Amino acid sequence: MKFNVLIVDDEKNIREGLAKALEMDGYGTLLAKDGTDALSVFENNEIDLVISDLKMPNMSGEDLLKKISSSTPSIPVIILTGHGTIEAAVQAMHNGAYDFLTKPVNLDRLSLLVKRALSSRELILQYRVLQEELNKSLGKQKYAKIIGKSNAMKKILEVVEQVASSRASILITGESGVGKELVADAIHNLSNRRDNPFIKVHCAALTESLLESELFGHEKGSFTGAVARKRGRFELAHNGSIFLDEIGDINSAGQVKILRVLQEKTFERVGGEETIEVDVRIIAATNRDLKEEIAQGRFREDLYYRLNVVTILVPPLRERKEDIPILTAAFLKEFSAENNRVIEGIDSKAINALYSYSWPGNIRELRNCIESAVVLAKGNIIEPDDLPPAIYSANEKNYIKINVGMDMAMAEKQIIQATLHSLGGNKSKTAEMLGIGRKTLHRKIEEYGIE
Ligand SMILES: Nc1ncnc2c1ncn2[C@@H]1O[C@H](COP(=O)(O)OP(=O)(O)OP(=O)(O)O)[C@@H](O)[C@H]1O
Ligand SMILES: [Mg+2]
Structure with missing residues (x-):
């Protein structure tokens, strides 16, 4: 990244001397002889840093600083002061200057200061590039929301597009928090059933006695408490899709009943005689290993094969760490808007910490982590210690100490x-x-x- 520095001084020698030194460090330079001149250069060029004298004809350095720090506070301004004008420099710091240098300028100090001032600017620009990438990727997705650029995620998106419009049952597997429900949403939203209902059933939450009437409905008076006829989830999902979340948690009686709907596409309400026929697309998800459940006799093999026409395995975040920056950018955007905070970047140490951590709770955990970082952040850039301690310290473990002269x-x-x-x-x-x-x-x- 090549940065442009605007140097403002009424003395030609100083302007040019500083410019020469900065160009040797690889920066682009633009020169101005007073505040008015500087402002027009500033407005017409991409400037990353300003170095300005205080006393100049036309517009002074003080006024220039005030204008820049109110219009674009993210651009650092370094003030040049002569001997004996330290108070003016201190005042300038109050008005938002990044730091000051006394004349004659020590070029080593100049070099260090500029580098330090631009390091956060670099983070801000990197973050902007990431946000642009994010916007592009969201713009491309008709079903939005699934973020990721790893090969694993790209493949999943391809499969999703491919199978969405078929009627095939789909089984989505993967650890907790990897985004199984998001994948299910994408399948329904991309299918030609998208304008019909998408009914979600959290199977693990249904007790044995509730399961049947929830899924298939009941007739009035079919059991105590059945004061009116109720339509079940399968009936409500007619012409649409049903999401059977945590399917691995359904007991064997429930499994038999679901198997029958899958085979015959019909069922009866509890206490009812009428056979109801439905056209429903089944999407199921589980974080259990169903093969293992079958081996243990806890899950029916025939149901497994009915559900598992297409399997989508969503890999854990630790196996696709390339997705971390773009997911982080997405969550920073979401939570800074929600909390009315301006977040301009993320420190590279903080990004390293996110990379080092193993994310047992997957994307859900990353999302929560970024939400708390946004709330706790002290400045406009996310720093490592804004992250939860467990995550920050994961990064600390990544360093070893090697002494000079060590064997x-x-x-x-x-x-x-x-x-x-x-x-x-x-x-x-x-x-x-x-x-x-x-x-x-x-x-x-x-x-x-x-x-
Ligand atoms: N690729 C992704 N892009 C953006 N957000 C994601 C992505 N994957 C997951 N999330 C978010 O992470 C959270 C967890 O996702 P989701 O509920 O789909 O996980 P899950 O696999 O169903 O987890 P569980 O097994 O615990 O139910 C949600 O807030 C979801 O929006
Ligand atoms: Mg889920």
Whole structure:
């Protein structure tokens, strides 16, 4: 990223001297001889930082600073002051200056100060690029809301588009919080049933006695409390889709009944004689391993095969960490709007912390984490300590201490040990990450006696 610095001073030598030094550091420079001149350069160019003298003809540095810090507070302004005008510099800091430099300017200090002032600017610009990427990806999606650019997510979106308009039953599996319900929403919204009902049933919440009447309805007087006829969820979903969430939690009696609807597309209300026929598309989800449930005799194999015409496995977040920045950008946008906060960027240490954490609660946990960070943030940039301690400290564990003059073998041992640990002992990933072969890694593990 090339940054442009606007240098404002009525003395030509100073302007040009500073410009030369900054250009050597790789910055673009624009020059102005007073405040009025500076303002017009500022308005007509992409300026990332302003360095300005205080005393100048026409418009002074003070007035320029006030104008810039009220119109674009995110642009840092560094003030130049002569000897004996420290009070003026302090006043300028009150008015929003980033820092000040005394003349004659020490070029090393200039270089450091500019670099520091622009580091947050860099974060802001990176964040803007991310927001643009997010807007583009949301613009492309007819069903919106599913965010992700990892190959795993792209594949899921392809499958979703492909199967949406068929009638095939779909089973969505994956850990808690990975976005199974979002995938189900996308399937319904993309299907030609989108204008018909999408009925969601949280199966785990239905007690054994409620399940049947909830799903299939009941006739008046069919049991105590059945004061009127009630239509069940399957009937309500006619011509639309039904989402059977946590299907792995349904008991065997319920499983038999659902199997029958799937096979015959008919059922009777509790206490009713009439056979009701429905056209319903079934989407089911579970975070259980249904194969294992079948092996344990807790889930019917025949139902499994009926549901599982198409399976969509949504992988955990730790296996698609590439999605973290764009998801973070989306949640920052959502929660800063909701809380009336202006968030302009996220510190790179904070991003590293998000990368290092393993996210057992997946995207739901990331979303909650970003919500609390937005609420707790002290400034306009999310800093590492705005994140929950468990997540921030996950990143701390990612550093090891290597002293100058330390034994090479000792350093190597530590690097291998720490990397192995952070990857949960996975040797092939460790070898890949460290850029060495698996055999070499094995040899070193043995040599250094790493557990
Ligand atoms: N790809 C994604 N893009 C944006 N938001 C997402 C994405 N995946 C999940 N979320 C959000 O994360 C939260 C959890 O998602 P969802 O409820 O779909 O998960 P789930 O897999 O059904 O979890 P559970 O098994 O606990 O029911 C929701 O707030 C959802 O909006
Ligand atoms: Mg869910």
